[in-house]
Amino acid sequence: MTNFSDISSELGRQAIELPSWAFGNSGTRFKVFGSEGTPRSVEEKLADAAQVHALTGLAPSVALHIPWDRVDDFDKLGRVAEDLGVRLGTINSNTFQDDDYRLGSLTHVDERIRAKAVAHHLECVDIMDVTGSRDLKIWLADGTNYPGQGDLRGRQDRLADSLRQIYERLGDHQRLVLEYKFFEPAFYATDVPDWGTSLLHCLALGDRAMVCLDTGHHAPGTNIEFIVMQLLRAGRLGSFDFNSRFYADDDLIVGAADPFQLFRILFEVIRGGGYDEDSEVAFMLDQCHNVEDKIPGQIRSVLNVQEMTARALLVDRVALAEAERLGDVLGANGILMDAFYTDVRADLAQWRGDRGLPTDPMAAYIASGYQDQIAADRIGGTQAGWGA
Ligand code: LRH
Ligand code: MN
Ligand code: MN
Numbered sequence: 001m002t003n004f005s006d007i008s009s010e011l012g013r014q015a016i017e018l019p020s021w022a023f024g025n026s027g028t029r030f031k032v033f034g035s036e037g038t039p040r041s042v043e044e045k046l047a048d049a050a051q052v053h054a055l056t057g058l059a060p061s062v063a064l065h066i067p068w069d070r071v072d073d074f075d076k077l078g079r080v081a082e083d084l085g086v087r088l089g090t091i092n093s094n095t096f097q098d099d100d101y102r103l104g105s106l107t108h109v110d111e112r113i114r115a116k117a118v119a120h121h122l123e124c125v126d127i128m129d130v131t132g133s134r135d136l137k138i139w140l141a142d143g144t145n146y147p148g149q150g151d152l153r154g155r156q157d158r159l160a161d162s163l164r165q166i167y168e169r170l171g172d173h174q175r176l177v178l179e180y181k182f183f184e185p186a187f188y189a190t191d192v193p194d195w196g197t198s199l200l201h202c203l204a205l206g207d208r209a210m211v212c213l214d215t216g217h218h219a220p221g222t223n224i225e226f227i228v229m230q231l232l233r234a235g236r237l238g239s240f241d242f243n244s245r246f247y248a249d250d251d252l253i254v255g256a257a258d259p260f261q262l263f264r265i266l267f268e269v270i271r272g273g274g275y276d277e278d279s280e281v282a283f284m285l286d287q288c289h290n291v292e293d294k295i296p297g298q299i300r301s302v303l304n305v306q307e308m309t310a311r312a313l314l315v316d317r318v319a320l321a322e323a324e325r326l327g328d329v330l331g332a333n334g335i336l337m338d339a340f341y342t343d344v345r346a347d348l349a350q351w352r353g354d355r356g357l358p359t360d361p362m363a364a365y366i367a368s369g370y371q372d373q374i375a376a377d378r379i380g381g382t383q384a385g386w387g388a
Contacts, residue, residue: 024384038381143186210238232272255304
């Protein structure tokens with residue numbers, strides 16, 4: 001049996017990147033609700049993210065989305081982040097809110113528009129050079145709504161060529177991370193719909209091309225931990241976009257809908273070496289907080305990931321391997337479930353206290369008065385970018 005004391009140092013190396021867009025107003029296609037205290041600038045988004053890190057010690061970096069977070073001086077923005085106690089992380093490209101991209105971006109049949117989309121990604125790499133970011137994350141809304149609308153094969157060939165141009169621009173320490181999603185906004189055929197398509201493109205590009213697994217981007221019932229295992233096995237799991245879903249790409253708080261699935265995913269990450277000290281798998285949130293307060297939403301999210309990581313680390317892997325070897329079906333399953341059902345919340349509270357962090361970060365946030373302060377100070381906060 002593994003005890004909490006055996007895993008406490010391993011918990012110390014957990015880092016979960018926050019998305020800048022989690023702090024802006026967001027919603028569905030029906031309504032974007034405004035909320036008090038919403039950031040009016042990228043700097044204010046960073047300030048909010050820094051609260052999450054200060055209270056949990058879990059979120060040292062912030063992902064940016066371009067153009068949502070475009071500023072004149074990224075070097076200065078990096079220093080602002082540093083002063084706040086965080087750093088700039090992954091740069092996300094965005095080719096889904098420009099009229100030119102109605103029929104595609106990196107796959108577009110019109111060479112002028114495809115070149116514009118490639119150029120946008122090259123600008124993102126320029127930004128990464130300034131911010132020191134390692135990862136360029138690409139998610140494409142590209143796809144078709146009707147059979148016959150586009151040549152499926154031609155779109156893949158153009159995508160491969162566009163990605164090659166972007167990949168060639170990367171520095172030695174930089175990575176291209178290609179995210180997939182099975183549908184939406186395209187409903188008939190999405191150009192990067194699944195991990196197989198993403199992996200094929202990455203394999204063609206080179207060692208620094210990796211797959212991003214967004215947990216909300218699969219059909220219901222998909223065994224996501226199997227995908228985690230396979231990508232780790234291939235050395236191509238680049239990053240996670242964590243969130244949870246009940247129906248489609250809901251972007252709800254990770255671990256809220258199905259904590260057991262999060263546990264299973266994290267167990268495969270750990271078993272596959274993705275949580276090792278030298279692992280380059282990036283853990284990120286990709287969430288929106290439509291009806292709840294955003295900063296506590298992010299605090300709850302990173303705590304959920306930490307809690308399930310702790311439970312997954314508690315799995316007695318020696319006993320599990322032995323039970324598997326012996327063909328002890330229910331014994332093996334029982335070993336996994338014992339860890340899943342272990343309530344680690346009190347141990348984690350103490351773990352935080354031992355490190356000078358609040359034992360209850362949610363309560364500490366409310367007590368800090370930060371929410372009231374930003375509600376008073378900030379009038380007319382911005383949307384996350386959706387619909388903007
Ligand atoms: C697409 C997605 C992708 C985008 C983010 C805002 O659904 O998951 O990662 O960058 O949402
Ligand atoms: Mn995502
Ligand atoms: Mn998504």
